[in-house]
Amino acid sequence: MPDATGLELIANDLRDQDDDGVLATVFFREKAMLIVNAPFVPTALEHLRAMGYSFMASVHGVDYFPEEPRLGVHYELLDMHAVDRITVKTRVHTEDPHVPSASIAWPTANHQEREIYDMFGVIFDDHPDLRRILMPDDYEGYPQRRDFPVGGEPVLFTHNETKSPGWWH
Amino acid sequence: MQDDFRARQLRARDMLRGDLELPEIEKMVEESIMTTTLDKAVNWARSNSLFPATFGLACCAIEMMSMVAARLDAARFGFEAFRATPRQADLLILSGRVSIKMAPVIRRIYDQMLEPKWAIAMGACSSSMGVFNNYAIVPADKFMPVDVHVPGCPPRPEALMHGILKLRKQIQADPDQGWRARYGGEGTEELLPDADTYAAAINVPGGEEGQGA
Numbered sequence: 001m002p003d004a005t006g007l008e009l010i011a012n013d014l015r016d017q018d019d020d021g022v023l024a025t026v027f028f029r030e031k032a033m034l035i036v037n038a039p040f041v042p043t044a045l046e047h048l049r050a051m052g053y054s055f056m057a058s059v060h061g062v063d064y065f066p067e068e069p070r071l072g073v074h075y076e077l078l079d080m081h082a083v084d085r086i087t088v089k090t091r092v093h094t095e096d097p098h099v100p101s102a103s104i105a106w107p108t109a110n111h112q113e114r115e116i117y118d119m120f121g122v123i124f125d126d127h128p129d130l131r132r133i134l135m136p137d138d139y140e141g142y143p144q145r146r147d148f149p150v151g152g153e154p155v156l157f158t159h160n161e162t163k164s165p166g167w168w169h
Numbered sequence: 170m171q172d173d174f175r176a177r178q179l180r181a182r183d184m185l186r187g188d189l190e191l192p193e194i195e196k197m198v199e200e201s202i203m204t205t206t207l208d209k210a211v212n213w214a215r216s217n218s219l220f221p222a223t224f225g226l227a228c229c230a231i232e233m234m235s236m237v238a239a240r241l242d243a244a245r246f247g248f249e250a251f252r253a254t255p256r257q258a259d260l261l262i263l264s265g266r267v268s269i270k271m272a273p274v275i276r277r278i279y280d281q282m283l284e285p286k287w288a289i290a291m292g293a294c295s296s297s298m299g300v301f302n303n304y305a306i307v308p309a310d311k312f313m314p315v316d317v318h319v320p321g322c323p324p325r326p327e328a329l330m331h332g333i334l335k336l337r338k339q340i341q342a343d344p345d346q347g348w349r350a351r352y353g354g355e356g357t358e359e360l361l362p363d364a365d366t367y368a369a370a371i372n373v374p375g376g377e378e379g380q381g382a
Binding site: 054134136139143148149150151152 | 304
C-alpha cells in the first residue's frame with residue numbers, strides 16, 4: 001500500500017493534471033483511496049497504470065442510499081511487482097448516472113461494468129456493449145439499488161405468530 | 170420348497186411332451202399365469218424404469234449425483250439411466266434454484282420431453298425459493314407442473330430417493346390423478362413446429378434435398 005504520504009503525493013500529481021479531478025483522499029485501515037470526479041476517472045486510472053498499478057482487480061458498484069450522490073463505482077488496482085493496492089472511487093447521482101467507461105483501456109472492466117449497469121443502473125459512456133448481463137434483457141429496474149423491493153414470496157415464520165398456531169407440535 | 174420346484178419342473182416337461190391330463194393342465198395354468206389389466210402392467214413397467222434427464226441446476230445436483238452412486242444406488246429401482254437428451258427422458262429433477270432467466274429454458278426442456286413425463290422439484294429453492302427468496306428466483310410451480318416436491322436444503326440423497334419412490338407409487342396407483350388436465354399441463358410437447366422447413370435441415374428422406382440425393 002502507499003502510505004498516507006505516498007497517497008498525498010499521488011493526489012498532488014493528479015491535481016496537477018486537473019484541479020477539480022481529485023475530490024478527496026482517504027487513508028483508512030492501511031488502505032489508500034482516491035475519491036475522484038466521474039469525468040476524471042479514465043485520467044486517474046491511466047496515471048496509476050503508468051505508476052505500476054497495471055492490474056485492475058475489480059470494479060464494484062455501491063448504493064449509498066440515503067446519501068447523495070447515491071451511486072458509487074469503485075476500481076481496485078493492483079501493482080503486481082510491488083504487491084501494492086490502491087482504490088479509486090467515484091460517486092454519481094441517480095438522475096444522471098454517467099461514468100466514462102474504462103473497458104477500452106482495461107478489457108477486464110467490460111463485464112464488470114455491464115454488471116454494475118445491470119444491478120445499479122450506472123451508465124458507462126462509450127462502453128462497447130452496454131447490455132444487461134445477469135438479469136433478462138427485458139427486466140425492469142435495477143435490483144441491487146437499496147430502494148428496490150426485495151421481491152420473492154412472503155414467508156411465515158413462527159416468531160411472527162402472536163400465539164402458537166400449534167401446527168409445528 | 171425345493172421339492173415343489175422340482176415337481177413344477179417335471180409338470181412343465183410333461184406338458185411339453187403332451188402327457189398331462191386336463192385337470193393337471195388347469196392346475197398348472199392357475200399356478201403359472203397372472204392376469205392383470207394392460208394399464209396396470211404398463212404403469213408398472215413405467216414406474217420401474219424412469220429415466221431422469223441429465224440436468225443439474227445447483228448444489229442439489231451434487232446430492233442427485235450421489236443418489237445414483239454406489240451407496241444408495243438408484244439402479245436398484247431402475248432410475249440409473251440419466252439420459253442426455255430430454256427426448257429420451259421422462260423425469261425432470263429440478264435440482265437447485267431456478268432464476269427467472271433460466272425458467273424459460275427449463276420450461277422448454279420440459280416441453281421437449283415426451284409424454285408420459287414427470288417432474289420433481291428438489292430442495293427448498295425450486296419449491297419455495299428457499300434462502301434465495303428475492304427478485305432473481307422463481308418457484309417451479311409458477312411455470313411448469315411439478316409432481317413431487319422434496320424439501321431440504323439440500324435434501325439428503327435418501328430424501329430424493331424417498332421422493333422418487335413416492336413418485337413410483339403414484340405412477341403405479343394413478344399416473345397423474347387428473348391434476349395435469351385441471352392445470353393445463355397436458356399436450357405441451359414441443360414437436361417439430363414446421364416439418365417442411367426442417368426436413369432439409371435434419372436430412373430426412375422426403376425433404377427436397379433428400380430426394381435430390
